[in-house]
Amino acid sequence: MKEAAPIIVLMAMLLILNSLNSDFMSLKTLLNLMHQVSVVGIVAMGAMIVIISGGIDFTAGYGLAMIGMAAGTVYATGILGGSVYIVVLVSLVCGALIGALNGFLITKLKIVPFIATLAVMSLLQGMSMLIGNGNMVMIRDPSILWFGQGRIGSIPVSFLIYIFFCLVAHTILKRTKMGVYIYALGGSEDATRFSGIDVTKYKILLYMLAGTYTGIASLLTISKLGLAAPSIYGSTLLDAIAAAIIGGTSLSGGKGKVMGTFVGAIIIVLITTALTYLRIKPEMQDVFKGVVILLALCFDVVINKISKE
Amino acid sequence: MKKFVSIALVLILALSLLAGCGGETGGPDEGxxxxxxxxxxxxxxxxxxxxxxxxxxxxxxxxxxxxxxxxxxxxxxxxxxxxxxxxxxxxxxxxxxxxxxxxxxxxxxxxxxxxxxxxxxxxxxxxxxxxxxxxxxxxYNDYENTKIIGDIVANMVGGEGKVALLYGNKGNLVSDLRQGGFQEAMAAYPDIELIEQPMNWDPATGLKAAQDIIAANPDLKALHCVSDAVTLAAYQAVKDAGKEDQILVTSFDGNPDACIAVEEGQLKLSVLTGSxxxxxxxxxxxxxxxxxxxxxxxxxxMATHFVMTDEMKATVEAMNLDADISIIGPQEAIAMADLYTDFEPK
Structure with missing residues (x-):
């Protein structure tokens, strides 16, 4: 029942939207959705992994901007040829390094994730404006643009990349030792430690995994936009965490599924799209998002109560 | 151990504050x-x-x-x-x-x-x-210049149909001026339907807003966005929909990348306030x-200039707009963005 919740919400949204505006359900809407969901979705997968382990990661938003600026500047200045390979490499490595820093602060210095990642977030905000003096970089290399703008048939490449990394996350969580430990950490960190598992190692690894996902999302962002700027963080961080929560990831850790977060990300993206179709004041978007998140949280609480009784 | 942790924490916070301040300092020799x-x-x-x-x-x-x-x-x-x-x-x-x-x-x-x-x-x-x-x-005459852009756009779409505006965010002065000017222009054309969305000065938000507007309004005729950095991203949505010929895109700020886009015909015009x-x-x-x-x-x-190609300039001059504006070409605008020839030393 609980797993079906996000799908029920999504179905209800689609039904309501379609009855209000019959143009809404179309191939065009579906393709747009595929194009728009990838960045939020990938960041949400990273956020979900961290939240399952009982942590939280606030670095994804400004991380997106900082990594984008780093990759964009490497491209613009032509360091190491500025080719697509180096841009991809810089994105992934920067992401992993941010994750490693988070993991280090949390495990070695024992700073709670909330504070540690908040501090790193501020650090990244500053860095995104320092790299290349915060100057916008236009990206014209077609092989870099392919990730975000290319299509195979009419399916956006970015969506296929997103699906691939969903499958990777699913495999890690369900088929590897690390996945088992991530859920165990969220259930009880002490119990996990007492059963002889190297908690430090796996925590650092899981934050690095989340950071790498941010790196991928950043690459897709600059590729979609055809430019890198320090302001590209937008509302990605909150949208991604919201997507994970709407998808049934429990903020107290130990619970969460790739499929749920996948649906959660679609719901988050659809909210703004829907308001454009329905001609509702844009300022209402955040209100609607808030209401959907609250509903998801309430649902969580109610289901927990019922299952306890 | 606890002491060490708290010292480390303070250090990190201090460092992050320093990083945040980094962009704010001026020249190399400033104290x-x-x-x-x-x-x-x-x-x-x-x-x-x-x-x-x-x-x-x-x-x-x-x-x-x-x-x-x-x-x-x-x-x-x-x-x-x-x-x-x-x-x-x-x-x-x-x-x-x-x-x-x-x-x-x-x-x-x-x-x-x-x-x-x-x-x-x-x-x-x-x-x-x-x-x-x-x-x-x-x-920088943002309000007046945006109103003129509105008039030009309205003329080019024949005074009817759907026109979209991407503004920054409500309550931001620059955004309000540039939104207000456009709204005032459009108010004079009862057959134009204005569709507005905020882009929060973020290219990614602007791209999504443009995609959604274009999908929801297949008959959209023009898109104006109040800041070049976002317009360039929003243009990707027009291109992606294959509607480069149907949707007129106009912009504001006159930054060099946008001037190149004007020259290449992607944008019809921008206004060089020049940051x-x-x-x-x-x-x-x-x-x-x-x-x-x-x-x-x-x-x-401050002196401001409309940036457009000669062809577009001819179109605009034929409109006989009741406004005295300076029009320059994209290359001229790019040169001007870096030179300060408009402002003779006093």
């Missing part, structure tokens, strides 16, 4: 203690330094500081009016020679501008007037005031 020599010191408070417009303003402003031998201290309000007020208070306490500020909210700044006036420090509000006798206001130029020019006005000069007019206009 933070004014009055150590005869150099005049200007304190400049911008809205936020993640936006390309303000990043460029700093560059242009630093050039002017070098040309005039003054020191400029740049600060970012991070979009927060409380922070802006306290930055003003800091500058008053520091006793700088002139304060320039991009008001986030004009009314909220009145008090602190009076304080500066009582302390004998001249003030300039950039792009927005604050109603205090001693205050000067520098404007670097705005930075240069504002510092120039600030230097005048710091040196004790007092211009007669309290509202000072």
């Amino acid at each position: 933070t203690t004014p009055d150590t020599d005869a150099k005049k010191v200007l304190g400049i408070i911008l809205i936020d330094l993640t936006n390309q417009f303000f990043v460029d303003m700093v560059e242009g402003g630093n050039q002017a500081a070098e040309d005039y031998g003054v020191e400029v201290i740049w600060k970012s309000s991070d979009g927060n009016i409380d922070k802006q007020i306290s930055l003003m208070e800091n500058f008053i306490e520091q006793g700088v020679d002139c304060i320039l500020v991009n008001p986030i909210d004009s009314a909220a700044l009145e008090g602190v501008i009076r304080q500066a006036s009582e302390a004998g420090i001249p003030t300039v509000t950039m792009a927005g007037n604050v109603d205090v006798d001693s205050n000067y206001c520098t404007v 670097k130029r705005a930075g240069y020019w504002n510092v120039q006005v600030g230097v005048q005031l710091a040196n004790g000069e007092r211009p007669d007019d309290q509202i000072i206009n």
Whole structure:
């Protein structure tokens, strides 16, 4: 029942939207959705992994901007040829390094994730404006643009990349030792430690995994936009965490599924799209998002109560 | 162990604050203690330094500081009016020679501008007037120029159909001026339906908004976006939908990348306020005031130019708009963005 919740919400949204505006359900809407969901979705997968382990990661938003600026500047200045390979490499490595820093602060210095990642977030905000003096970089290399703008048939490449990394996350969580430990950490960190598992190692690894996902999302962002700027963080961080929560990831850790977060990300993206179709004041978007998140949280609480009784 | 953790935490927070401040400092030779020599010191408070417009303003402003031998201290309000007020208070306490500020909210700044006036420090509000006798206001004609863009767009779509506007965010002065001008223009055309969405000055948000608007309105005829950095991203949505020929795209700011897009025909036009130029020019006005000069007019206009190709220029001139505007070509605009030939040294 609980797993079906996000799908029920999504179905209800689609039904309501379609009855209000019959143009809404179309191939065009579906393709747009595929194009728009990838960045939020990938960041949400990273956020979900961290939240399952009982942590939280606030670095994804400004991380997106900082990594984008780093990759964009490497491209613009032509360091190491500025080719697509180096841009991809810089994105992934920067992401992993941010994750490693988070993991280090949390495990070695024992700073709670909330504070540690908040501090790193501020650090990244500053860095995104320092790299290349915060100057916008236009990206014209077609092989870099392919990730975000290319299509195979009419399916956006970015969506296929997103699906691939969903499958990777699913495999890690369900088929590897690390996945088992991530859920165990969220259930009880002490119990996990007492059963002889190297908690430090796996925590650092899981934050690095989340950071790498941010790196991928950043690459897709600059590729979609055809430019890198320090302001590209937008509302990605909150949208991604919201997507994970709407998808049934429990903020107290130990619970969460790739499929749920996948649906959660679609719901988050659809909210703004829907308001454009329905001609509702844009300022209402955040209100609607808030209401959907609250509903998801309430649902969580109610289901927990019922299952306890 | 606990002690170590708390020390480490404090260090990290301090470091992160330093990183946050990094973008705000001016030239390489600037110190933070004014009055150590005869150099005049200007304190400049911008809205936020993640936006390309303000990043460029700093560059242009630093050039002017070098040309005039003054020191400029740049600060970012991070979009927060409380922070802006306290930055003003800091500058008053520091006793700088002139304060320039991009008001986030004009009314909220009145008090602190009076304080500066009582302390004998001249003030300039950039792009927005604050109603205090001693205050000067520098404007880039955003409202008027956007209204003209609206007229041009309305003419080109034949005075009817759907036109979209991407504005920044409500309550942001620059955004409000540029949104207001467009709205006023469109109000004169009852057969035009205006569709508005905010883009929060973020290219990614702008791209999504444009995609959604185009999908929901297959008959969209024109899209105007109030800031070049976002327009260039929003254009990707037009291109992706294969509607380059159907949807007219227009923009504002005149940054070099957008001028190239104008030349290539992706954008029909932009307006060169020129962020670097705005930075240069504002510092120039600030230097005048710091040196004790007092211009007669309290509202000072910066020269702005419409950027378009010759072909587009001919189209616009044929419209016989009731407006006296300067039109320049994209290459000319790119050259002008970096040169400050409009502003002869005083």
